[in-house]
Each structure stands twice: as C-alpha cells, then as structure tokens.
Amino acid sequence: MIADHVSARRSEIIQSLADSLKEATGRTLPVQEAARRCDVIPGLMHQLLLPLAAAGIVTLSPTDHVTLTELGAALHRDVPGPMWDVVIQGAGLASWQATSQLAEVVRSGQLSLPGGQRSLYGYVKTLPTPEAVRFQLVALALAAEDLSRTHTVVDVGGGSDTMLETILMAHPHLGGALLDLPHVAERTKATLARRGMADRFRVLGVDFFEDVPVVPVRPGKVVYLAADILPHWSDEHALRLLTRIHNAMTGTPGSSELWCVARLMSDAHEEVRTLGSFEDVHKRTANEYALLLEKARLVPQRIKSLPSGVHLIIATV
Ligand SMILES: C[S@@+](CC[C@H](N)C(=O)[O-])C[C@H]1O[C@@H](n2cnc3c(N)ncnc32)[C@H](O)[C@@H]1O
Known part of the structure; x- marks a missing residue:
C-alpha cells in the first residue's frame, strides 16, 4: 500500500519534472529550482535524479544543474502514471542504447551491442549506475x-x-x-x-x-x-x-x-x-x-x- 503510494508520487514528480524542464531554456534548471517547481525537498530530488541520470533520461552537471535529454523529452504526459516506473526501471540506458543496434542484429543475426560489445553482461557493466x-x-x-x-x-x-x-x-x-x-x-x-x-x-x-x-x-x-x-x-x-x-x-x-x-x-x-x-x-x-x-x-x-x-x-x- 505504502509502496504503491510512493510509486504513484514518484511518477507524479517525474512527470512534473519533465514538464518543467521542457519549458526551461535549454531544457536545463538548477536542481534546487527543479525541486521547487516539483514541490519536493532538494534532498529527495537528488535521490530521484540519480536513477534518472543512470537511465539516460536526464543529465546532471557538477554545478548541480539538471537537463532533460532527447530521450527524456520523448516521454509524454499522456503515458499513464505507472508506465513511468516501467520506463525508468525496466528500460534503462542499456535497453535504450541497444535499440539502436536492432538493424545490425536483423542484418547479421548476431547479438550486437553498442561499442562492438559481444557480451551482454560485459556491456551492462560499462553502463553507469x-x-x-x-x-x-x-x-x-x-x-x-x-x-x-x-x-x-x-x-x-x-x-x-x-x-x-x-x-x-x-x-x-x-x-x-x-x-x-x-x-x-x-x-x-x-x-x-x-x-x-x-x-x-x-x-x-x-x-x-x-x-x-x-x-x-x-x-x-x-x-x-x-x-x-x-x-x-x-x-x-x-x-x-x-x-x-x-x-x-x-x-x-x-x-x-x-x-x-x-x-x-x-x-x-x-x-x-x-x-x-x-x-x-x-x-x-x-x-x-x-x-x-x-x-x-x-x-x-x-x-x-x-x-x-x-x-x-x-x-x-
Ligand atoms: C564507501 S567506500 C568510499 C570510497 C571512496 N572514498 C569514495 O568516495 O568512493 C569506503 C572505503 O573505506 C575503506 N575502508 C573501510 N574500512 C577501512 C579501514 N579500517 N581502514 C582503511 N580503509 C577502510 C573501504 O575499503 C572503502 O574503500
């Protein structure tokens, strides 16, 4: 019950983050400002942003700014709430990057991963947590x-x-x-x-x-x-x-x-x-x-x- 509530709230915050960043110049905001616009305390916002950065949905800078990536910008408000968790947790950077290799897989019939990696585990190990x-x-x-x-x-x-x-x-x-x-x-x-x-x-x-x-x-x-x-x-x-x-x-x-x-x-x-x-x-x-x-x-x-x-x-x- 609590888990469902947290998950729903998380999806809500991510949606409002995506919306705020889409409207911001260069799709970038200081994390503090993003937290304010999403009505979240900055400490929690950081907790939320790290997995999003690892999934390639936002990037974070050493000056504490958050930027929506092309991938993040593609996430649309019309996607039903629980889908956000699927997108973020189930389809992290590994899945997103792997999709670009689809044509090569179809052509060669071989597993093909970014950077010429042949081992899925080897490839996943190169991705940021x-x-x-x-x-x-x-x-x-x-x-x-x-x-x-x-x-x-x-x-x-x-x-x-x-x-x-x-x-x-x-x-x-x-x-x-x-x-x-x-x-x-x-x-x-x-x-x-x-x-x-x-x-x-x-x-x-x-x-x-x-x-x-x-x-x-x-x-x-x-x-x-x-x-x-x-x-x-x-x-x-x-x-x-x-x-x-x-x-x-x-x-x-x-x-x-x-x-x-x-x-x-x-x-x-x-x-x-x-x-x-x-x-x-x-x-x-x-x-x-x-x-x-x-x-x-x-x-x-x-x-x-x-x-x-x-x-x-x-x-x-
Ligand atoms: C959580 S890691 C932090 C590593 C690094 N400072 C960082 O920020 O990523 C804690 C480090 O403390 C080291 N460590 C734990 N107990 C230690 C001890 N008694 N003496 C020396 N180093 C120790 C561990 O081996 C580990 O590398």
Missing part, C-alpha cells in the same frame, strides 16, 4: 574547488575507483596519497598502473582506525579527504577515525584541512526515512557532524553543498 553518476559528479565538484594553495591531498579510505585521480588530473601541481585496507590498496595500485597514474600518488595499505600516517608531503597545505566514509560508521568508530586524522593533521608540517563528504540529514529526511529512501546506515545532521568533529578536537569551519545532494564539511585543527 546511480552510484557511479553520483561518484563522478562529486569527484568533478571536488576537483573544481580552489586547490591552488594546497600541495597534497590524502584520500582516507580512497577505494580503488578513486576521487583522488580526478582531483589530481585537474591540478597537475598536486601530489597525493591514498589510504585503504591492504587488499584494496593492492587493487588500487594495479588499477593506477594500468591507467598510467602510478607515479602521481602513493597508495598505502593501512587500517585507518589504527593509524592515519603522516605521509611525507611537499611543503604547503594538506587536505585530508574522507569521502563517503563517516556515514558508514557508528559515532564510536567515526570518532576513532577522526581522532587518527586529527593526530595526522597536527603532525603535518604546514596547514591542513579535513574535507568530509557526506549526505546531511534534515528533519524532512527524517520524516521520509521510514520509506526506505536513504541507504546510509548512520545519517547525521549538520549539528551532529559538528559535535563529532569537536569531540575529536577538530574545528568545523564551513559546509558547502555539492551536486547530487551531498555536502562537503570542512574542519581544521
């Missing part, structure tokens, strides 16, 4: 920050598809280090070597609850980046990690900043939490993050909105 869309947008937004006075970025829990890579590509003067669990670090090193990025930054296998090392860095400001880390941990664990980062920052010559990337919970989010719209385990408000940082003797400085509904929380020692 909502998480990949968000990752890319956030990485580009971080890369667009003013890093002219920063010399090193330390990506704490950087993973193997790394934001650090995007940041360093945009700032040739920057050096970097990535910390992750040893088995992940090995994977990351192999990926970087394949992409010819192995010389751009060091990859260290560490348990960040035990140690956040002060990596030898060039003189100048150091940014410690913790992207999508804290939302996965309880206050107790988050505090332990922040304390390790604090120690590394105080041991770092020159100035340093901590950049935490996380989704902030608002009261409105709290209301819809029960509908299962958010998957992070430990959602916190801006105040809760501030308290956590202060407990680790870090000083919250400012919070900035990033695209796709996440925030950059900046703190110093």
Whole structure:
C-alpha cells in the first residue's frame, strides 16, 4: 500500500519534472529550482535524479544543474502514471542504447551491442549506475574547488575507483596519497598502473582506525579527504577515525584541512526515512557532524553543498 503510494508520487514528480524542464531554456534548471517547481525537498530530488541520470533520461552537471535529454523529452504526459516506473526501471540506458543496434542484429543475426560489445553482461557493466553518476559528479565538484594553495591531498579510505585521480588530473601541481585496507590498496595500485597514474600518488595499505600516517608531503597545505566514509560508521568508530586524522593533521608540517563528504540529514529526511529512501546506515545532521568533529578536537569551519545532494564539511585543527 505504502509502496504503491510512493510509486504513484514518484511518477507524479517525474512527470512534473519533465514538464518543467521542457519549458526551461535549454531544457536545463538548477536542481534546487527543479525541486521547487516539483514541490519536493532538494534532498529527495537528488535521490530521484540519480536513477534518472543512470537511465539516460536526464543529465546532471557538477554545478548541480539538471537537463532533460532527447530521450527524456520523448516521454509524454499522456503515458499513464505507472508506465513511468516501467520506463525508468525496466528500460534503462542499456535497453535504450541497444535499440539502436536492432538493424545490425536483423542484418547479421548476431547479438550486437553498442561499442562492438559481444557480451551482454560485459556491456551492462560499462553502463553507469546511480552510484557511479553520483561518484563522478562529486569527484568533478571536488576537483573544481580552489586547490591552488594546497600541495597534497590524502584520500582516507580512497577505494580503488578513486576521487583522488580526478582531483589530481585537474591540478597537475598536486601530489597525493591514498589510504585503504591492504587488499584494496593492492587493487588500487594495479588499477593506477594500468591507467598510467602510478607515479602521481602513493597508495598505502593501512587500517585507518589504527593509524592515519603522516605521509611525507611537499611543503604547503594538506587536505585530508574522507569521502563517503563517516556515514558508514557508528559515532564510536567515526570518532576513532577522526581522532587518527586529527593526530595526522597536527603532525603535518604546514596547514591542513579535513574535507568530509557526506549526505546531511534534515528533519524532512527524517520524516521520509521510514520509506526506505536513504541507504546510509548512520545519517547525521549538520549539528551532529559538528559535535563529532569537536569531540575529536577538530574545528568545523564551513559546509558547502555539492551536486547530487551531498555536502562537503570542512574542519581544521
Ligand atoms: C564507501 S567506500 C568510499 C570510497 C571512496 N572514498 C569514495 O568516495 O568512493 C569506503 C572505503 O573505506 C575503506 N575502508 C573501510 N574500512 C577501512 C579501514 N579500517 N581502514 C582503511 N580503509 C577502510 C573501504 O575499503 C572503502 O574503500
């Protein structure tokens, strides 16, 4: 019953989004404005837009604008409500792109997929997921920050598809280090070597609850980046990690900043939490993050909105 209601409301919002974008110049609006026109809180709008972007119905920009694609513009108000979900979930980018190969399939009698792919699974793996869309947008937004006075970025829990890579590509003067669990670090090193990025930054296998090392860095400001880390941990664990980062920052010559990337919970989010719209385990408000940082003797400085509904929380020692 609740699921039906949510699905109907979702279809309604998508329809009104498509209508608003069709009327807008260049079929583009800032996400905030799109949310206002659809009468949705911006945080929820971002949740809705990521799957639409992954399905090729809209595109999202690092400046937090949403644009209706040709495909999205073809969706018509006359399509009955529940069809929207079929269109978006059942017919994602894979299906849409595959239709263009139909003539070739008929001609050759062989499975033919975009990019000459022969394996359906291989092809689907190349398509963006909502998480990949968000990752890319956030990485580009971080890369667009003013890093002219920063010399090193330390990506704490950087993973193997790394934001650090995007940041360093945009700032040739920057050096970097990535910390992750040893088995992940090995994977990351192999990926970087394949992409010819192995010389751009060091990859260290560490348990960040035990140690956040002060990596030898060039003189100048150091940014410690913790992207999508804290939302996965309880206050107790988050505090332990922040304390390790604090120690590394105080041991770092020159100035340093901590950049935490996380989704902030608002009261409105709290209301819809029960509908299962958010998957992070430990959602916190801006105040809760501030308290956590202060407990680790870090000083919250400012919070900035990033695209796709996440925030950059900046703190110093
Ligand atoms: C949700 S991912 C975030 C990855 C990346 N920062 C991003 O934004 O995509 C969390 C990362 O933390 C790493 N991690 C988890 N526990 C860790 C630990 N105890 N020490 C070091 N890294 C850890 C995981 O291996 C993973 O790469």
